[in-house]
Amino acid sequence: MKYYFYALVVFILDQVSKWFIVKRIPIGEERSVLGEFFMITSHRNKGAAFGILQNQRWFFIVITTFVLIGIIWYMRRTIRERKTLLTCALSLLLGGAIGNFVDRALFGEVVDFLQVTFDFSFFGKDIYYIYPIFNIADSAIVIGVILIFLDSILVWRKEKKGAAHEHKSDLV
Numbered sequence: 001m002k003y004y005f006y007a008l009v010v011f012i013l014d015q016v017s018k019w020f021i022v023k024r025i026p027i028g029e030e031r032s033v034l035g036e037f038f039m040i041t042s043h044r045n046k047g048a049a050f051g052i053l054q055n056q057r058w059f060f061i062v063i064t065t066f067v068l069i070g071i072i073w074y075m076r077r078t079i080r081e082r083k084t085l086l087t088c089a090l091s092l093l094l095g096g097a098i099g100n101f102v103d104r105a106l107f108g109e110v111v112d113f114l115q116v117t118f119d120f121s122f123f124g125k126d127i128y129y130i131y132p133i134f135n136i137a138d139s140a141i142v143i144g145v146i147l148i149f150l151d152s153i154l155v156w157r158k159e160k161k162g163a164a165h166e167h168k169s170d171l172v
């Protein structure tokens with residue numbers, strides 16, 4: 001049950017932060033947090049990540065519905081199997097997916113506001129890149145996916161170590 005609580009916390013943080021942005025910062029306005037590197041920028045996205053598939057609201061609602069059902073089904077399974085890291089990852093995915101789903105379902109767009117700009121020199125080459133504006137739900141989804149990869153690597157290493165141990169014992 002605690003994993004659903006984690007998802008709820010992500011959802012609440014996401015929705016409260018988006019509500020604050022909508023009420024306090026006009027669309028397009030920027031506020032510096034760490035110079036030009038990290039800004040709060042009020043933005044609306046009617047598409048998916050990186051602004052792709054603009055104005056496909058119903059497509060996203062249908063797809064996200066199936067994704068949410070899949071996450072909940074898989075979370076129930078990982079909870080029974082006591083896969084702690086994987087279940088935590090899924091709870092972050094769940095909270096983030098619900099956060100963006102609610103925006104799309106109610107308003108037809110997702111509120112984004114976190115902006116990071118990379119501006120530096122690397123081996124004499126100037127780098128200037130504005131990462132697409134995102135929100136807390138997006139951050140939770142990305143962290144969840146990273147944790148899924150980490151869990152996969154850890155499971156793979158454990159299985160590899162177990163297989164090597166079995167092979168070694170077969171030789172004796």
